[in-house]
Amino acid sequence: MMAYAAKRILQVVPVAVGVSVVCFMLIHLAPGDPLAAILPSDASADLQAQMRALYGLDRPLPVQYGLWLIRALHGDLGQSIATGRPVTGEIAGAAVNTFILAGVATVLGFTVGATLGFLAGLARGTWVDRITSGIAMLGVSVPHYWLGLVLVIVFSVELNWLPATGAGPGGRSLDWSYLRFLVLPAVTLSVIPMGIIARTVRSLVADVTAQDFVSALGAKGMLRRQVLRHVVRNVAPTALSVMGLQLGYLLGGSILIETVFSWPGTGFLLNTAIFTRDLPLLQGTILVLAMIFVLINLGVDLLQGAIDPRIQR
Amino acid sequence: MTPMIDIRDLSVVFGRGPKPVPAVDGVTLALAPGEVVALLGESGSGKSVTLRSLLRLHPASARVGGTIRVDGTDVMALSPRALADFRGRTVSMIFQEPRLALDPVYTIGDQIAEAVRRHRGGTRAQARARALDLFDRVRIPSAKRRLDNYPHEMSGGMLQRAMIAMALSCDPKVLLADEPTTALDATVQIQILLLVRELQREYGLSVIFVTHDIGVAAEVADRVAVMYAGRIVEEGAIADVIRSPQHPYARGLLDARVELAGGRDRLITIPGAPPDLADLPPGCSFAPRCARVSGECRTTVPPLAAPLGRGQVACFHPG
Structure with missing residues (x-):
């Protein structure tokens, strides 16, 4: 296990380097001069050269990359052009909000999806299967920003039960005055992982229960619930890895939902950075999101290795 | 002596609708305590289905008829809980692919x-x-x-x-073996056969050993029952059946062994193919492939009888 873990962790290094190169190059690949956003268009050549030197843009690219990387490793991702505040702080604040939203949505989606998928997989071809598969299909196909708007209209505008936007009063707690802001975005965001996990678990359960060892367990007299425990152990590694990937997507990919609900997370921050052409903020946010994705994949692989002995090779 | 296993008129039908498949039709078989019987037949002959019936391992859609008693227990009448207690404790099973x-x-x-x-x-x-x-x-x-x-x-x-x-x-009192050596290398096969035989004697087990290999049957079994298209066509002491098979299908199986092909340039095969179980002929299932076929064979299913006073054969023209 240790050798497998070490090998898997080492594999992360080249991926992380590649990600950082792409993020760094963003500034130079994006159309237009990075200085154009902060300098007036009629700035003198002298001033432009001065700013260029100030930001280190006059040096060769590899040197710029090296300096940028060293600063990034020390937690310094530069200042936001729009607000002048350190990018690291902005991202950290937003990341916490996104983690909370994505975490709750994933747990919700996984619990509901895995339950539905398990029932459907055991009762293939019956009405239970048809209904749950229909729900899963809807979950995967419905555009979630549209679903978000519908939920807002029903629960905020019509029934007035839940707030439509924002993350509530400052300071987080398990208090309802805070949690109620979380309900609608989390439910909306959970629908996609719910659908995907339900479909995955359904087909996994169908595969596993068709295998010989399940009838062999019956043949040695194991009770139904004991057989089902074997089925769960066989289904779990793949289901967990799908959940991990979904969590990864949600941590980075909730731009639409965070915008619909004005949830102050990284997706919302990314959206802001794009529209204000705030390059350091954009660069930093993408780097952090990409690294989170890499780390989550690593975590999922290690977890899978711990559950399924066949993977550690 | 009361038999350890007593199967009477077992039938198993898979599938509903216009074309149900009768996988097993009227199988009757009894085993004494400590006896080893080989069920011999090709794929689709109903040998594995017969075996699985003893543990009621069929899907819920299968229709099972007849009676099965093991050590006095009526297997068909067991409640789900009693069945789970029975499986693995009174009767246990080994499978073709251990992996x-x-x-x-x-x-x-x-x-x-x-x-x-x-x-x-x-x-x-x-x-x-x-x-x-x-x-x-x-x-x-x-x-x-x-x-x-x-x-x-x-x-x-x-x-x-x-x-x-x-x-x-x-x-357990009974061991069911569903082609346990088929997936193994030849050298390992013989070790497993010897092990089964040794443990069978040691524990006094009754064993039903399903195989398509008459050599394997000869190695482990006291008696053999040859199955064709869901029915037992010949049954008797292993030595008798190998020495003088009475049913033309059993004779065909013996002649078709690869080991016998040594000096000849061609393998002997049974002409034709096994019948479609969903569309069996009205008489003897083997009639379309049989050299001794007569008019009677095509209209009436031959009953199991003992023309020689030992063993049983379901054929109008045995010998």
């Missing part, structure tokens, strides 16, 4: 221990000690270490030994 019949994510030791605890209770440590003892009985080398192996870490022959250990873990 597929074991859960890949549990260690072998755990899989044996859970069967032991299911039927005999006791602590984890006691169950593990029992598993270790069984591993020694089936002669798995470095048994203690092997208990912690996962199925993918063991060879096919070792896995089948482990499977046998698991089947014997709760001291």
Whole structure:
């Protein structure tokens, strides 16, 4: 296990380097001069050269990359052009909000999806299967920003039960005055992982229960619930890895939902950075999101290795 | 002596609708305690289905008729809970592919221990000690270490030994073997056959051994029942059937053995193909392939009879 873990962790290094190169190059690949956003268009050549030197843009690219990387490793991702505040702080604040939203949505989606998928997989071809598969299909196909708007209209505008936007009063707690802001975005965001996990678990359960060892367990007299425990152990590694990937997507990919609900997370921050052409903020946010994705994949692989002995090779 | 296994007029039909498949039709078979009977036949002859009926392992959609008694218990009448207690304790089974019949994510030791605890209770440590003892009985080398192996870490022959250990873990009276050597190398096959035979004698087990290989049947069985298209067509002491098969299908099986082809340039085969079970002829199922066929064969199913006073054969023209 240790050798497998070490090998898997080492594999992360080249991926992380590649990600950082792409993020760094963003500034130079994006159309237009990075200085154009902060300098007036009629700035003198002298001033432009001065700013260029100030930001280190006059040096060769590899040197710029090296300096940028060293600063990034020390937690310094530069200042936001729009607000002048350190990018690291902005991202950290937003990341916490996104983690909370994505975490709750994933747990919700996984619990509901895995339950539905398990029932459907055991009762293939019956009405239970048809209904749950229909729900899963809807979950995967419905555009979630549209679903978000519908939920807002029903629960905020019509029934007035839940707030439509924002993350509530400052300071987080398990208090309802805070949690109620979380309900609608989390439910909306959970629908996609719910659908995907339900479909995955359904087909996994169908595969596993068709295998010989399940009838062999019956043949040695194991009770139904004991057989089902074997089925769960066989289904779990793949289901967990799908959940991990979904969590990864949600941590980075909730731009639409965070915008619909004005949830102050990284997706919302990314959206802001794009529209204000705030390059350091954009660069930093993408780097952090990409690294989170890499780390989550690593975590999922290690977890899978711990559950399924066949993977550690 | 009352038989250990008493199967009477067993029928199993799969599928509903316009074309149900009668996989087993009117099988009657009895085994004395400690007797080994081989069920011999091709794929689709109903031998495995007959075997699985003893544990009621068929899907819920199968329709099963007739009666099965094992050690006095009416298997068909068991409640789900009583059936679960019966499986593995009175009757246990070993499978064709041990690699597929074991859960890949549990260690072998755990899989044996859970069967032991299911039927005999006791602590984890006691169950593990029992598993270790069984591993020694089936002669798995470095048994203690092997208990912690996962199925993918063991060879096919070792896995089948482990499977046998698991089947014997709760001291059953009957062992069902569903082609347990078919998936193994020839050298390993013979070791497993000898092991089954040895443990059968030691524990006084009644064994039904399903195989398509008449050589394997000769190695392990006291008696043999030859099945064709869901029915028993010949049954008798293994030596009698091999020396003078009465049914033309049994004769065909014996002649078709590869070992006999030695000096000849061609293998002898039974002409034609096994019938479609969903569309059986009204008379003898073997009639379309049979050289001795007469008009009677095409209209009437021949009953099992004992023309020689020993064994039974279902043929109007035996010999």
